[in-house]
Amino acid sequence: xxxxxxxxxxxxxxxxxLPLVLGQPGGQLIKGFNAPNRVVLTRxxxxxxxxxxxxxxxxxxxxxxPGNFIWVRSATLDFYRPDHIGPTHFVKTEIVKTDPVLDQIxxxxxxxxxxxxxxxxxxxxxxxxxxxxxxxxxxxxDPNANTIYRWSAEGQVSVFRAKSGYSxxxxxxxxxxxxxxxxxxxxxxxxxxxxxxxxxxxxEPRGNITVLADRYGGKRLNSPNDLVYRSDDALYFTDPPFGxxxxxxxxxxxxxxxxxxxxxxxxxxxxSTELDAPNGIALSPDEKxxxxxxxxxxxxxxxxxxxxxDCTLSNSRLFFDMTNAPxxxxxxxxxxxxxxxxxxxxxxxxxxxxxxxxxxxLIKGPEDPHNMAWGDDDGKTLYITALTGIYRIRxxxxxxxx
Numbered sequence: 001x002x003x004x005x006x007x008x009x010x011x012x013x014x015x016x017x018l019p020l021v022l023g024q025p026g027g028q029l030i031k032g033f034n035a036p037n038r039v040v041l042t043r044x045x046x047x048x049x050x051x052x053x054x055x056x057x058x059x060x061x062x063x064x065x066p067g068n069f070i071w072v073r074s075a076t077l078d079f080y081r082p083d084h085i086g087p088t089h090f091v092k093t094e095i096v097k098t099d100p101v102l103d104q105i106x107x108x109x110x111x112x113x114x115x116x117x118x119x120x121x122x123x124x125x126x127x128x129x130x131x132x133x134x135x136x137x138x139x140x141x142d143p144n145a146n147t148i149y150r151w152s153a154e155g156q157v158s159v160f161r162a163k164s165g166y167s168x169x170x171x172x173x174x175x176x177x178x179x180x181x182x183x184x185x186x187x188x189x190x191x192x193x194x195x196x197x198x199x200x201x202x203x204e205p206r207g208n209i210t211v212l213a214d215r216y217g218g219k220r221l222n223s224p225n226d227l228v229y230r231s232d233d234a235l236y237f238t239d240p241p242f243g244x245x246x247x248x249x250x251x252x253x254x255x256x257x258x259x260x261x262x263x264x265x266x267x268x269x270x271x272s273t274e275l276d277a278p279n280g281i282a283l284s285p286d287e288k289x290x291x292x293x294x295x296x297x298x299x300x301x302x303x304x305x306x307x308x309x310d311c312t313l314s315n316s317r318l319f320f321d322m323t324n325a326p327x328x329x330x331x332x333x334x335x336x337x338x339x340x341x342x343x344x345x346x347x348x349x350x351x352x353x354x355x356x357x358x359x360x361x362l363i364k365g366p367e368d369p370h371n372m373a374w375g376d377d378d379g380k381t382l383y384i385t386a387l388t389g390i391y392r393i394r395x396x397x398x399x400x401x402x
Contacts, residue, residue, distance in 0.1 A: 001078040001154060002053065005036040007071035008060035012039050015052050019134035027152060033060060034073065040135065040154050045079070087155050088115050091391070094364040096349075102361035105341060105352060105397055112365045115383075115390040116157050120144035122385035123333075124193070124226070126182040126402065127375030138375060139182055140385050143195055143243065146171060146178035151390060165243070166196020173245045180243070181226035181371075184402040185233055193224035195243025200224050200235070200263070213237070213261065213268045219254035221261075226281045226333070226371075229402055234264040234311045236271070236290060238278040260292055262311035271313045274303065280334025280344060280371070283307070284355075285400055291319060293331035293344055299323060300330050302344060302353075319357050322346045333371030333385070337397045343382070345369040350384065365391060374399030 004010060011018060012028045019028055028039050041051050057070040090111040097103070115138075124141040138151040139160055150160040166177035177196035185191060190203040191212070198221045199214035212235065214221060223243025228236050240258040244250035260272040260281070272278070272292070279295040290313060293302045300322040305313035319342070322331065327347025335343045340355035349364035350372070363369075367386035375383045379398035384391045 001038060001080060002041050002076075003036050003038045003078065004055060004075045005034060005073040006055070006057040007073055008033050009058050009062075010037050011056045012037050013054040013056070014039060014041055016054075017133055019131075027154065027156060031158075036074070038154050038156060088113050090114075091366050093393075094349075096362040096364065097360075098362070099354070099358060099360040101354065102352065105337075105360065105395055106363070106393075107396060110393060110395075112363070112384070112391045112393050114366075115155070115392060116151055117389040119149070119388050119390075121176070121370075121387060122390060123371050124179060124181040125371055125373035125383050125385050125390075126184060126190075127373050127383060128184065128188075128190075130377065136375065136377070138373065138383055138390070139190070140373075140383075140390060141165075141179040141182060143176035143178035143180050146196070148179055148182070148192070161192075164192065165194040168196060171196070174243070175245070176223075176243050181224070181237070183227050183229060185229055185235075186231070191227060191229070191235065193227055193237060195223040195225075198223055198243070200227065200237055213263050216255065216259070216261065216268050216270055220252075222253060222255060222258060225279055228281050228283050230283060230287055230307075230311070232264075234262055236260065236262050236281055236283070236311070238281050238292065240277045240279060240295065242277075242295070260313070264311045269311060271311065272305065272316070274316055275299075275301075277330075279330075279332055282334045282336045282342070283400065284336055285338050285340055291334055291336065291342060293334050293346075295330040295332060297330050300325070300346060302331065302334070302342070320344075320351075320353055320359070322351070329368050333369065335372045335374065335382075335399060337374075337395075337399045338379075339397055341397070343372060345371065363393065367391075374401045 009030045059065045093111040119142050121144040130136040148161040148164040164179035179192045181193040200212045202210045222239045222241040225238045257273040262269045275294045277295040280293045282291045290305045302319040304319040306315040325347045332345040342353040344351045349362045350369045352360045369384045369386040371385045373383045375381045
């Protein structure tokens with residue numbers, strides 16, 4: 001890890017490359033006045049390895065540059081274990097095993113690792129894979145702060161998108177005006193569920209947006225919550241009213257139900273109104289089954305449906321019921337691994353369920369989890385958003401990723 005602080009601004013090229021990632025301050029790009037730039041030079045250092053650095057500095061303010069010298073205030077090279085870059089630490093973790101099969105998923109003694117903290121309410125994470133010019137990174141929402149943050153593998157957190165879910169002037173009326181669920185389509189374009197703006201948008205390569213859904217039957221959506229793409233780019237999303245100022249009783253609520261929708265070929269289809277508060281949503285590995293869970297203290301259930309080619313749903317049936325489980329949380333985030341196991345946040349922690357609906361175990365950490373994303377190169381790291389913090393845990397089975 002190379003870190004340099006320059007008076008005033010800097011860019012750092014490594015072996016002739018300067019990655020240009022939307023929303024990336026710090027690292028190899030300018031972060032701010034006298035701010036340190038931390039750059040991962042290699043994740044597999046070898047004796048005798050040669051790395052060429054080029055550091056470009058400029059005096060500020062840029063609108064009125066001073067005539068003095070550019071100062072290198074500090075420059076250091078740090079070495080880390082390959083699995084521990086940045087200010088992270090392992091936290092107390094309890095793994096409750098209710099079925100021996102759990103050991104095949106989570107190795108005994110595995111711990112959660114806290115990556116960052118101090119947020120208002122973390123949600124909707126997605127892992128953006130590495131490219132030839134840039135390493136992978138995690139995006140996650142803070143709907144209460146109306147912000148999408150970016151966490152990089154070197155441990156830096158930066159604002160990726162401000163006003164992520166609401167751009168109106170009366171933002172103070174909202175508890176959760178910001179974005180919630182985030183995902184990527186087949187081309188790697190970020191898709192965002194916006195609470196306050198009451199729509200689903202896609203961010204194009206140049207930063208402009210395309211509105212994928214904002215109305216059904218001429219009426220505005222409630223506040224799109226979570227979402228998942230099918231491999232043909234059909235997009236399923238849930239639409240409870242949790243992003244509205246007065247939730248179910250909000251006078252601006254136009255639809256009488258909380259629906260599950262599918263966007264395909266530019267058309268928005270209502271595919272279910274069965275649940276009063278549909279929240280997390282996920283597809284099975286073969287895409288033949290859609291799972292939806294319910295945020296309702298009196299009905300903490302996961303329902304599954306058969307998925308039809310035209311993106312409609314059929315054959316609704318109960319998959320799992322947590323209504324009487326101890327713990328205060330209802331159900332929120334939902335993900336599936338490549339063997340079809342289902343992961344749902346719920347009362348007490350992160351629930352792991354078999355494809356046939358048996359509870360395999362429960363992962364408990366210092367904060368209640370609210371959503372998840374599979375990440376890293378092999379897809380076996382589960383990143384977890386949990387109230388004020390971001391965590392991760394290594395598992396033995398890779399997840400189903402966008």
